[in-house]
Amino acid sequence: KDMILILIEPTFNMMIEPEELQKSVNGIEKIIKNASLQYGVTAGLTGSIVLGRDEYEAFTSDSWTVSILALIGIFILFVISFRMWVSPLLAIITVIMGVTWAMGFSSFLVEYLSMMTAMMSVILIGLGIDFSVHIISGYTENRNQGLNVQASMQETLLRFGPGIMTGGITSGIAFLTLMISETEGMQEMGIMAGMGIIFTMLATIIILPTMLVIRERILKNFNQSLQVKDVSYPFLGEIAVFIARYRWIMG
Numbered sequence: 001k002d003m004i005l006i007l008i009e010p011t012f013n014m015m016i017e018p019e020e021l022q023k024s025v026n027g028i029e030k031i032i033k034n035a036s037l038q039y040g041v042t043a044g045l046t047g048s049i050v051l052g053r054d055e056y057e058a059f060t061s062d063s064w065t066v067s068i069l070a071l072i073g074i075f076i077l078f079v080i081s082f083r084m085w086v087s088p089l090l091a092i093i094t095v096i097m098g099v100t101w102a103m104g105f106s107s108f109l110v111e112y113l114s115m116m117t118a119m120m121s122v123i124l125i126g127l128g129i130d131f132s133v134h135i136i137s138g139y140t141e142n143r144n145q146g147l148n149v150q151a152s153m154q155e156t157l158l159r160f161g162p163g164i165m166t167g168g169i170t171s172g173i174a175f176l177t178l179m180i181s182e183t184e185g186m187q188e189m190g191i192m193a194g195m196g197i198i199f200t201m202l203a204t205i206i207i208l209p210t211m212l213v214i215r216e217r218i219l220k221n222f223n224q225s226l227q228v229k230d231v232s233y234p235f236l237g238e239i240a241v242f243i244a245r246y247r248w249i250m251g
Contacts, residue, residue: 010049025053067121071096074129082136086215091132094208098200099124105195110188120192127193128200131168134160135208149216153209161205168201 012024029045036043071092078088099121138160142152175197178190 022053063119070122070125087136090211094132094203095125095128098128098203101199102196106192109191124196131164131201131204168197172198
């Protein structure tokens, strides 16, 4: 079979907005398809620009699926770890709210999603859920010790709040420093990651405690009380004792 390779240099490159890149490459493909049908030949496109379009479509189409799978996986792990399902569900809701706030705020600064920022929601879910772990574990521990709802939440926020806020703000600022990068994609990733961590931290401090208290009030209205759950891991203490006894293992 006869084959010919034609080099086409378009007036645009991969640095344009991803949606414009997708639209332009799809338009060229449509023209080639119509021409190939007219002349009875087989034709196609390749090259870095076409691969860039393909990668963008793959990222944007898979981002929702991957995010949902990440949430389901985290929820299952939380249920196994905390031996309950309501508190993990509230943690998932909190993270979703924080990521939604971050995406909404970032939309004022980032007009289009790039390949770097398309999967940022998954990264924020993994980074932001850590804050909820501290609140839920601390609150559950205090309730198990017999403290009432108000005292338990107050003690939890006093104990873990400063650390959560310090970690969230410092991590957010670290990502925001990417805004000074010369690469537009890195700037957008820095904005979305930095603001995402800060917003998920705020949601954990404000929304999650509120929902935990409301849950207790709902249970009280139905003459029910929060079941005591042992969220400790005794085997960790046994490991520490073993290491202290046989220090030579650690070198």
